[in-house]
Amino acid sequence: MIQNEHPGLQRWTDVLAGRAEPQDLAAVECILQESPMFQALGLLLQLGCGDCDARIEIKELQEYHRGGTTGDSVNGAIQALLFDAAIGCAAIARFPVLGLGSGVGRLDIRMKRPPRGPRVVVSGQVTKTRRNLVYARAELYAGEELCGHATGVVFIRLANGAKAQLPL
Numbered sequence: 001m002i003q004n005e006h007p008g009l010q011r012w013t014d015v016l017a018g019r020a021e022p023q024d025l026a027a028v029e030c031i032l033q034e035s036p037m038f039q040a041l042g043l044l045l046q047l048g049c050g051d052c053d054a055r056i057e058i059k060e061l062q063e064y065h066r067g068g069t070t071g072d073s074v075n076g077a078i079q080a081l082l083f084d085a086a087i088g089c090a091a092i093a094r095f096p097v098l099g100l101g102s103g104v105g106r107l108d109i110r111m112k113r114p115p116r117g118p119r120v121v122v123s124g125q126v127t128k129t130r131r132n133l134v135y136a137r138a139e140l141y142a143g144e145e146l147c148g149h150a151t152g153v154v155f156i157r158l159a160n161g162a163k164a165q166l167p168l
Contacts, residue, residue, distance in 0.1 A: 025047050025048050025093060026047075028047060028092060028093070029045055029046070029047040029093075032045055032047075032089065032092070033045050037081075037085075041058070041065075041078070041081070042058060042059045042060060042062065043056050043057070043058060043059065043082075043085070044056065044057045044058075044059050045089060047089060047092070047093040048093050049123070051123070052090070052123035052124060052125045053089070053090035053091075053093040053094055053124055053125050053126050053136070054085075054086050054089035054090040054092075054093050054123065054124040055086075055121060055122070055123045055124075056082055056085055056086050056089065056121070056122050056123075056124075057119070057120065057121045057122075058074075058078075058082075058117075058119075058120045058121075060118075061074070061117040061118060061120065065078050065120075072116055073114030073115055073116050074114070074115045074116070074117070074120055074142075076111075079109070079111070079115065079140060079148065080107070080109060082120075082122040082138075082140060083107060083109055083122060083138050083140065083148075083150040083152070084104050084107055084152070085122075086122040086123060086124030086136075086138040086150075087104055087107065087124050087136040087137075087138050087150065087151075087152035087154060088102060088103070088104045088124075088152075088154055089124060090124030090125055090126050090134075090136045090138070090154075091126060091134035091136055091154035091156065093126075094126045094129075094134065095134065095156065102134075102154050102155065102156045102157070103154065103155055104152050104153070104154050104155075105152075105153050105154065105155045106152055106153040107150060107151075107152040108150060108151050108152065109148060109149075109150040110148060110149055110150065111147065111148035112146060112147055112148055112149075113145070113147050113148075114147065115140060115141075115142035115145075115147040115148070116142050117142065118143075119141075119142065119143050120140070120141070120142050121140070121141050122138050122139065122140040122141070123138060123139055123141075124136050124137070124138040125137055125138070127151075132155060132156045132157065133153055133154070133155060133156070134153070134154040134156060135151070135152075135153055135154075136151070136152055136153075136154060137149065137150065137151050137152075138150045138151075138152070
């Protein structure tokens with residue numbers, strides 16, 4: 001488990017349960033990085049990267065990441081998970097206070113070629129907001145090669161269930 005470098009910050013389970021509301025982007029990144037999904041799949045998250053809102057990298061490709069007919073490319077389910085996480089995390093990076101009650105409600109993936117390691121990275125960027133919706137796009141690279149892209153819509157709710165009012 002990653003050590004929390006932010007004094008007084010609640011664990012990710014407290015945040016998800018609505019008992020804590022992180023304000024600091026670095027704190028949000030730490031909470032998400034500590035989550036079971038990121039830990040189990042060996043994913044490295046960066047929020048607010050400069051050229052994107054969220055970047056997720058598979059630290060080291062493992063056999064369980066692989067699939068396809070030849071077995072040397074990243075499994076389609078893992079690719080979908082990476083796109084979903086990048087789009088969701090991009091929205092959380094842009095609106096960290098509201099990230100407690102968000103979920104990707106629509107995800108459209110277009111693959112160009114199978115991603116093969118050793119380095120697989122997906123980056124997510126918010127493109128617009130409207131009421132309680134965050135629209136985002138993501139691109140998946142294997143090394144320098146673009147392998148696919150996705151668009152998605154993230155629905156935002158506050159921890160208490162009230163609808164969010166995002167800046168337009």
